[in-house]
Every structure is written in C-alpha cells, then in structure tokens.
Amino acid sequence: xxxxxxxxxxxxxNDQQYAxxxxxxxxxxxxxxxxQVPNTRHYVEGIINLRxxxxxxxxxxxxxxxxxxxxxENTRIIVVEHAGQKVGMIVDNVLExxxxxxxxxxxPAVAGDGVEFLRGVVKKQDRLWLLLNLANVx
Numbered sequence: 001x002x003x004x005x006x007x008x009x010x011x012x013x014n015d016q017q018y019a020x021x022x023x024x025x026x027x028x029x030x031x032x033x034x035x036q037v038p039n040t041r042h043y044v045e046g047i048i049n050l051r052x053x054x055x056x057x058x059x060x061x062x063x064x065x066x067x068x069x070x071x072x073e074n075t076r077i078i079v080v081e082h083a084g085q086k087v088g089m090i091v092d093n094v095l096e097x098x099x100x101x102x103x104x105x106x107x108p109a110v111a112g113d114g115v116e117f118l119r120g121v122v123k124k125q126d127r128l129w130l131l132l133n134l135a136n137v138x
C-alpha cells in the first residue's frame with residue numbers, strides 16, 4: 001500500500017523538524033511587517049497585506065506551546081489555506097521539500113494536549129518529521 005509518495009514542506013521550530021503536506025501550502029514568504037490586532041488569542045501575531053488580501057498570521061511556536069525564538073533572517077511565514085481562509089504561520093526556518101510514503105508514517109506515540117496537533121511522525125533515515133494536522137492547529 002505504501003508505495004505512493006507525497007511531498008511535504010519541512011520546516012523547523014526550535015530544534016525539531018515539522019512537516020505539512022505541500023498541497024496545503026500556498027506559498028512561503030520572508031518575514032514582513034505584521035499589524036497587531038487587539039484582543040486576539042495569544043498566538044495570533046496580527047495581520048499582513050499579501051498582494052491586496054488581508055491574511056491573519058499566527059506564531060506556530062506559541063500555538064504549539066513551544067519556546068519562542070526571536071525572528072531572524074531565516075524566519076519565514078508559510079501561507080496555508082484551510083476552509084477557504086488563508087492563514088500565515090510563522091516558523092523558525094523552512095528547510096526543504098521532502099517526500100514520504102505511507103509506510104514511513106507512524107501515529108504519534110505520545111499522549112497529551114499537543115498530540116491533537118499531529119497527524120503522525122514520518123521516519124526518514126535518522127530523522128523524524130512531526131506531521132501537523134492543519135485543521136486542529138488552525
């Protein structure tokens with residue numbers, strides 16, 4: 001069953017590698033000025049103007065309850081579309097586009113509050129990619 005390959009966008013949060021299916025990813029942009037919006041959730045950084053469209057931006061480290069890093073030249077915004085709404089997600093670094101097969105995907109082997117954000121873990125040689133469940137993250 002597992003011969004069919006799917007492409008993933010591999011990115012970094014702190015020292016861990018995460019992944020999103022490439023078909024859920026609209027584009028990847030450099031960090032840009034973000035307009036803050038009052039009374040939003042703690043992980044919502046604000047909004048950006050993306051070629052005339054207003055796009056909310058979340059800090060993925062904050063959303064996943066991870067330590068927050070300062071933005072630097074590697075910081076990127078991954079723009080995804082979910083339920084017809086574009087959302088930008090701030091990540092520490094975008095590393096590569098990788099491929100995986102279903103045979104390389106295992107269910108998350110941990111319990112806890114954060115596990116609903118994961119679809120599974122992709123094992124690639126000596127690397128582990130945490131595959132995000134975009135619907136639950138957003």
